[in-house]
Amino acid sequence: MRNVAIVSFAQLPSVRVSHATDEAELVQPVTSQAMNQVGINQDDIGFTCSGSTDYLPGRPFSFVAAVDGLKAWPPIRESHVEMDGAFALYEAWVRLLHGDIDTALVFSFGKCSLAPVPDVLNLQNDPYYVQPLGLDSISAAALQAQALIDSGKATERDFAEVAVRNRKNALANPNAQIKGNFSVDELLKEPYLSSPLRKSFCPPLSDSAAAIVLAAGDAAKKLTKRPAWIRGIDHRTEPHSLGQRDLTSSPSAKLAAEKAGVGDGKVDLAELHAPFAHQELILREALGLADDVSINPSGGALAANSLMTAGLIRFGEAASHVLAGKADRAVAHTTNGVCLQHNLIAVLEGE
Amino acid sequence: MAEQCAVIGIGQTKHRESRRDVSMPGLIRIAALQALEDADMAFEDVDAIVIGTAPDMFEGIMMPELFLADALGAAGKPIFRVHTAGSVGGSTAVVASHLVQAGVHEKVLTVAFEKQSESNAMWALSPAIPFQPQLVAGAGGYFAPLMRSYIRRADAHPDTGCMVAVKDRAHGMLNPYAHLHLDQSLEEVKAAPMLWDPIRYSETCPSSDGAVAMVLVDDKHAKRVKNPAWVRGTSVRTERTFFAGRDQVNPRAGQQCAKDVYDQAGITNPLSEIDCAEIYVPFSWFEPMWLENLGFAEEGLGWKMTMEGQTKLGANMPINMSGGVMCTNPIGASGMLRFAEAARQVRGTADKHQVDGAKVAVGHAYGGGSQFFAMWIVSSER
Numbered sequence: 001m002r003n004v005a006i007v008s009f010a011q012l013p014s015v016r017v018s019h020a021t022d023e024a025e026l027v028q029p030v031t032s033q034a035m036n037q038v039g040i041n042q043d044d045i046g047f048t049c050s051g052s053t054d055y056l057p058g059r060p061f062s063f064v065a066a067v068d069g070l071k072a073w074p075p076i077r078e079s080h081v082e083m084d085g086a087f088a089l090y091e092a093w094v095r096l097l098h099g100d101i102d103t104a105l106v107f108s109f110g111k112c113s114l115a116p117v118p119d120v121l122n123l124q125n126d127p128y129y130v131q132p133l134g135l136d137s138i139s140a141a142a143l144q145a146q147a148l149i150d151s152g153k154a155t156e157r158d159f160a161e162v163a164v165r166n167r168k169n170a171l172a173n174p175n176a177q178i179k180g181n182f183s184v185d186e187l188l189k190e191p192y193l194s195s196p197l198r199k200s201f202c203p204p205l206s207d208s209a210a211a212i213v214l215a216a217g218d219a220a221k222k223l224t225k226r227p228a229w230i231r232g233i234d235h236r237t238e239p240h241s242l243g244q245r246d247l248t249s250s251p252s253a254k255l256a257a258e259k260a261g262v263g264d265g266k267v268d269l270a271e272l273h274a275p276f277a278h279q280e281l282i283l284r285e286a287l288g289l290a291d292d293v294s295i296n297p298s299g300g301a302l303a304a305n306s307l308m309t310a311g312l313i314r315f316g317e318a319a320s321h322v323l324a325g326k327a328d329r330a331v332a333h334t335t336n337g338v339c340l341q342h343n344l345i346a347v348l349e350g351e
Numbered sequence: 352m353a354e355q356c357a358v359i360g361i362g363q364t365k366h367r368e369s370r371r372d373v374s375m376p377g378l379i380r381i382a383a384l385q386a387l388e389d390a391d392m393a394f395e396d397v398d399a400i401v402i403g404t405a406p407d408m409f410e411g412i413m414m415p416e417l418f419l420a421d422a423l424g425a426a427g428k429p430i431f432r433v434h435t436a437g438s439v440g441g442s443t444a445v446v447a448s449h450l451v452q453a454g455v456h457e458k459v460l461t462v463a464f465e466k467q468s469e470s471n472a473m474w475a476l477s478p479a480i481p482f483q484p485q486l487v488a489g490a491g492g493y494f495a496p497l498m499r500s501y502i503r504r505a506d507a508h509p510d511t512g513c514m515v516a517v518k519d520r521a522h523g524m525l526n527p528y529a530h531l532h533l534d535q536s537l538e539e540v541k542a543a544p545m546l547w548d549p550i551r552y553s554e555t556c557p558s559s560d561g562a563v564a565m566v567l568v569d570d571k572h573a574k575r576v577k578n579p580a581w582v583r584g585t586s587v588r589t590e591r592t593f594f595a596g597r598d599q600v601n602p603r604a605g606q607q608c609a610k611d612v613y614d615q616a617g618i619t620n621p622l623s624e625i626d627c628a629e630i631y632v633p634f635s636w637f638e639p640m641w642l643e644n645l646g647f648a649e650e651g652l653g654w655k656m657t658m659e660g661q662t663k664l665g666a667n668m669p670i671n672m673s674g675g676v677m678c679t680n681p682i683g684a685s686g687m688l689r690f691a692e693a694a695r696q697v698r699g700t701a702d703k704h705q706v707d708g709a710k711v712a713v714g715h716a717y718g719g720g721s722q723f724f725a726m727w728i729v730s731s732e733r
Contacts, residue, residue: 001353001453001454022481022482048589053407053413053414054406054407054408055407055408055413058478059408059478059480060405060406060407060408060409060475060476060478061406061436061476061719063434064436064592064719064720064722064723065480065592067589067590067591067592067722068591068592068593068594070591072589072590072591072594073590073591073594073596073597074590074603074607075588075589075590075602075603075604075607075608076588076589076590077586077587077588077589078435078587078588078589078723079433079435079442079446079587080433080434080435081431081432081433081434082407082414082432082433082434083414083431083432087431087432090431091431091433091446094446094449094450094453094455095449095453097353097453097454097455098352098449098452098453099352100352120413121413123407123411123412123413124412124413124414124417124418125418126418127375127410127411127412127418128374131412234429235429235431236427236428236429237417237420237425237426237427237428237429237430238420238426238427239420239421239426240417240418240419240420240421241421244421251427252427255427336414336417337414337417338417341417341420342417342420342430
C-alpha cells in the first residue's frame with residue numbers, strides 16, 4: 001500500500017461568532033494557507049474533498065457554495081461527505097492509494113453560531129422513536145456521563161479534571177476559544193446544565209474552518225522535510241440505539257484503534273475528539289493509551305468545537321507536532337453521532 | 352490501482368411516489384438484501400458500507416447513516432456517507448469501487464436512497480439564501496434557461512424534448528421497478544401544461560421513494576457469480592457554480608469526466624465502442640444536451656439522434672433503457688440507479704429492457720447547477 005502523509009495544516013481561529021462569513025469566505029483563506037505552506041496551488045492538487053453539514057446553515061446543498069471558495073477551474077476531481085472533515089481526509093487517503101495522483105486537498109467548515117446546535121443534533125436520532133422525545137446532545141451526553149459514574153469508572157471530579165487540563169493546554173493554542181487556569185473545585189460549583197454535566201464539562205459552540213494537504217510517497221518528501229505519515233487509519237460504527245450499547249465503553253473506537261495499529265508502538269501524543277469531558281476518559285481506555293501520553297495539547301474539543309471541523313482539526317493538530325519534529329508518533333481521533341457512535345482513528349508517524 | 356473491482360450483486364426497491372408501507376430502514380433493507388442475495392452473500396460477509404443520499408433535509412434526519420447503521424448490519428464495521436448533490440448516487444458508487452481498487456476492503460456494500468414523500472423537494476430546493484435572489488422555482492426553474500439556450504444554439508427541433516419523454520416512458524413500461532408506467536403518445540406529451548418553458552409537466556421526472564444497492568468485490572470474490580460487471584473506469588469532476596467563463600449548456604466538467612473514463616477504459620469512439628448508456632436526464636431536454644457533452648454526438652447534433660430514434664431500445668445507441676430518471680427519481684438514489692442499470696446490462700440481467708449482447712455500458716450522474724459529474728464504465732470483460 002502506498003504511503004500517504006499530512007504535509008500541511010491550516011485553521012481559522014475558533015470563535016463564538018464569525019460574523020458575515022459565508023461558505024466561500026470560510027474555505028478560501030484556510031485552503032490557500034494550507035497550500036501556500038508547501039508552495040503549491042489548486043492546479044497542483046489531484047483530488048479535493050470536504051466535509052460539512054447542511055443542518056448548520058439550515059439549507060440544502062450548502063457545500064455547493066464552498067466550491068466557489070476554490071479555484072475550481074479548469075474543473076477538478078472533487079467529492080464531499082456529510083460528515084466531519086476528518087472523514088473527507090479518509091476518502092482522500094483512499095483516493096491517493098490509487099497511484100495516479102499524488103496530492104489531495106481536504107477541508108471542512110462549520111458555523112455553530114447559525115443554529116441551536118444541541119437541539120439540532122437531536123435530528124441525528126431515530127426519527128420514529130427518539131426524535132419526538134427531544135433528546136438534545138447535552139442530555140444524551142449526560143445519560144452517558146451518569147452511566148459512567150454509576151459503573152464506578154469515574155466521578156464528577158474526574159470530569160472536572162479533564163476540563164481543567166484541556167483548557168489549561170489551550171492557553172498555548174492561539175486558535176482555541178475557551179482557555180484559562182480554572183480550578184477543579186471552582187468547576188464543581190457550577191450549576192448542572194443536565195446532571196451530571198456542568199457547563200465546563202460541555203464543549204463551546206465555535207465557528208471555524210480547517211484545511212489539510214495530503215501527499216503520497218516522494219511527493220510528500222518534496223513538499224516538506226518531515227511529513228506526518230499516515231501509518232494506519234480506520235473507522236467503525238456501533239448500533240444506533242443508546243439502549244443497545246454499553247455507553248461506558250467504546251467498542252468501535254477500540255476496534256478502529258486496533259486496526260489502525262495504535263498499540264504497535266509508543267504514542268507521544270493523542271488528539272481526541274471528545275466534545276464532553278467524560279468522553280475523553282472513555283476514549284483513553286478504548287485506545288489503550290498509557291498514562292504518559294500527552295492528551296489534547298491543543299485543548300481539544302472542550303476548548304474549541306466547530307461542528308464538522310473539530311475532528312479535522314484534531315488530525316491537523318496531531319500532525320503539526322510530527323511535522324515540527326516535536327513528536328514521532330501521534331494519534332488523531334474523530335467522532336460522529338450521539339454518545340460516540342462512530343469513531344475514526346489514525347496513527348501519524350515522523351519517519 | 353492494487354485490485355480490479357467487479358459488481359456481483361444488484362438490488363433495488365419498487366419505486367413509488369410514497370412507500371408508506373416501509374420505514375426508511377425498511378426501504379434500504381429491501382435493496383441491500385436483494386443485492387446481497389444476488390451476490391450469494393449475507394450482511395456478515397460485508398467488510399464496509401458506503402451510503403449516499405441527497406440533502407438530509409429531504410427526510411428531516413441529520414446524517415441518516417447513523418440511524419440506518421443497524422438496518423445495514425453495520426455495527427463493528429466502517430460506514431461512510433457521501434453527499435455530492437444530484438450526482439451523489441454515482442459518487443457513492445465511485446467511492447465504494449475505490450475502496451476495493453485501493454485494496455482497503457475486499458467486499459463493499461453500497462446503498463443509495465431517498466424517501467421523497469417525507470418532504471417536498473421542490474420547496475426544499477428553493478431556500479432563501481442571504482445576499483442572493485431567491486429562486487422560488489425548484490430545479491426545473493434553474494435548468495429551463497439552459498435548455499432554451501441549447502435549443503437556440505443547436506436550432507433543435509422543438510419536439511425533441513417530447514420525443515425523449517415518449518421514449519423513456521416506453522422504456523419504463525418494460526421495467527417493473529420503475530415509478531411511472533405511462534404509455535404516452537407524442538400528442539399526449541405535447542398536450543401537457545407548460546411548467547418552465549420549454550419543460551412541460553410531461554417532460555419532468557417524478558418525485559419517488561426508493562433505494563438501490565450494489566455489492567462490489569475484488570478479483571478473488573468476483574468468482575462468486577458467473578457474470579460479474581467489471582469496473583473499467585470511474586471519474587468525478589466539479590466546476591464552480593458562479594463563474595462567468597463556464598458554459599452551463601455544455602459543461603467542461605462533464606466533458607472532462609467523460610474523457611477520463613473513456614481513457615481509462617481504452618475507448619476512443621464512444622458511439623461505436625459503448626453498447627448502451629444510462630445517463631441522468633431529470634428533464635427531457637437533457638438527453639440531447641448530454642449526448643453532446645459525453646461525446647455520443649457532435650456539438651449541436653444531439654437532438655437529431657433523439658429525433659431519429661437512435662436512442663431507443665433496439666437502435667444503435669440505446670439511452671436509459673430502464674426508463675431513466677424520467678420514470679423514477681428518488682434523488683439521492685437516481686445516480687446509483689444509473690450505475691446499477693449499466694451493470695445489469697453488461698451482466699445480462701436487465702430482463703425486458705436488456706440490450707442484446709451488451710458488453711460495455713456507461714453510468715452517468717450530475718448534480719448542482721450542472722457542475723458535479725460522476726461516471727463509470729462497466730464491462731462484461733475483465
